[in-house]
Amino acid sequence: MGMAKEGYRRLLGDFLLENRLITPAQLQEALKVQERSGERLGRVLVNLGYVSEQDILDILEFQLGIPQVDLSAVTLNPLLLESIPENLIRRHKVVPVKKEGGRLTAAMVDPLNVVALDDLRLATGLEIEPVLATEKEINASIQRYFGMPGLDKVMEELEAPEIVRAEAVNLDQLEEAVVDEAPIVRLANSVIIQAVNEQASDIHIEPQQENVRIRYRVDGMLRDVMTLPRKFRFPLISRIKIMADMDIAERRVPQDGRIMIRYREREVDLRVSTIPTVFGEKAVIRVLDKGKMLLRVDQLGFQERNLERFKKIITYPYGMILITGPTGSGKTTTLYAILSEISSPELNVITVEDPVEYLLPGTNQMQVNPKAGLTFARGLRAILRQDPDIVMVGEIRDSETAEIAVRAAMTGHLVLSTLHTNDAAGALTRLVDMGVEPFLVASTVLGVTAQRLVRLACPRCRELYELEPGSLVRMFLGVTPTEPVTLFRVRGCRYCASVGYQGRTSICEVLPISPAIREMIVQKAPASAIRKQAVTEGMVTLREDGIQKALKGITTIEEVMRVAYVEES
Secondary structure, three states, X not given: OHHHXXXXXXXXXXXXXXXXXXXXXXXXXXXXXXXXXOOOHHHHHHHOOOOOHHHHHHHHHHHHOOOEOOHHHOOOOHHHHHOOOHHHHHHHOEEEEEEEOOEEEEEEOOOOOHHHHHHHHHHHOOEEEEEEOOHHHHHHHHHHHHOOOOHHHHHHOOOOHHHHOOOOOOOOOHHHHHHHOOHHHHHHHHHHHHHHHOOOOEEEEEEOOOEEEEEEEEXXXXXXXXXXXXXXXXXXXXXXXXXXXXXXXXXXXXXXXXXXXXXXXXXXXXXXXXXXXOOEEEEEEEEEEOOOOOOOHHHOOOOHHHHHHHHHHOOXXXXXXXXEOOOOOOHHHHHHHHHHHHOOOOOOEEEEEOOOOOXXXXXXXXXXXXXXXXXXXXXXXXXOOOOOOEEEEOOOOOHHHHHHHHHHHHOOOEEEEEEOOOOHHHHHHHHHHOOOOHHHHHHHEXXXXXXXXXXXXXXXXEEEEEOOOOOHHHHHHOOOOOOOOEEEEEOOOHHHOOOOEEEEEEEEEEEEOOHHHHHHHHOOOOHHHHHHHHHHOOXXXXXXXXXXXXXXXXXXXXXXXXXXXXXXX
């Protein structure tokens, strides 16, 4: 096993270095993580964001001559699948594709895994010919043909009382251990693991009239993952509630809970919320992966002009910087990127958040706890007695927090926070509406950024097309009904799981507070007038930024219209 792993590490690392897909420093970092976690080097490199699964497959195909296979386009033979033990298929991430004479073609994530090849040879008595497939495709095929691990067994044992007993929440090495655990525990853990692997932000467990629907929110959009028989309603929700230390006997009122797990060397924080519906309790689990790689400011998706303005704003030693947008628009990610950029050992950085979403080295992070009386306002007051240089307040929700934050910015602190407003100009008038004196807003706010998240068009299946005359899109673009316009659209392919999009980026508008705008705030000018002045001074609006990205093929015009259509109407 050791030799196989060592060979794979050396070969894969060399291949990726030769083709300049990673740097020597990145390889060393990945090898350190790999020593700790025991995962495949390829998986570690993907988790760190250095390469994609497809990059690894392309390199292995080129260097080793092992072909790739598109499992989504292959009809697998159930008899062939049943001829190999399920635990072997799950453990080694291998799917048998076809059998010809004494040879078995098997799709694998790691074709250099000698142990996996030997186990398959012993189990089948056939010579194994490996082909390459992504881990995502292999997992999807396993789930399609075997379902969740031991699902039949779960259904048989649903009446047994011990299936919802409380157990320690530890998901380390669960993918292998999952086959041996209590059935409903196994099912709940599998739902969580799959969500973390697919980088879902939320898990929805929804009882329907005839079944239980499970959906994940990935890249901001919900997608169906599986449908379970109706009898799973109570045991599955009960198991989740036990993990979250909630009252399983109470099903008539909404409840909240929290689960902390460790998985793949990362801390994952799960926020559980349940509500009663006519068909039983619905649970939504917010997935906060604290081990995710934090983005740098230049990775946020700002175009050159916006990035230049943004970097200028965040270099001021004191004052207030505001990030605005609706829930799920990436405001917290932007705040963390700013802190990563400007924090240093000489500065005391303290945050008060709800909840703490990522762990930031070198900072002091505090989580609000309304039940214990720790609100944003109270937390902020306490922080100001802690000799801070930089203060991050997760959100300004009320006039008390707004007033304290503005006073802190005025007395020599750099304050970062978020507001729920539609655009950048609206944040300035919102503070005044909250009861903050206009002259205080004018003298403390350094700049405001409004942002939205749009999905990235899949680079492999996007294509150019001519916008037809008379299309409603032309109104959004501000072009005549007949002017020639070339845009990008997506078809969906194996690389993006037929969705057409992979990952997200931001569209934004950056509003620095100029002397003219400062004067307008003092005069209590409406947001529309401030916005007009900002555009005159060169502000690129949300809509314009989105249109530019759609014309470049970074995203599609449909995505931009979805998140920014009403902004300037």
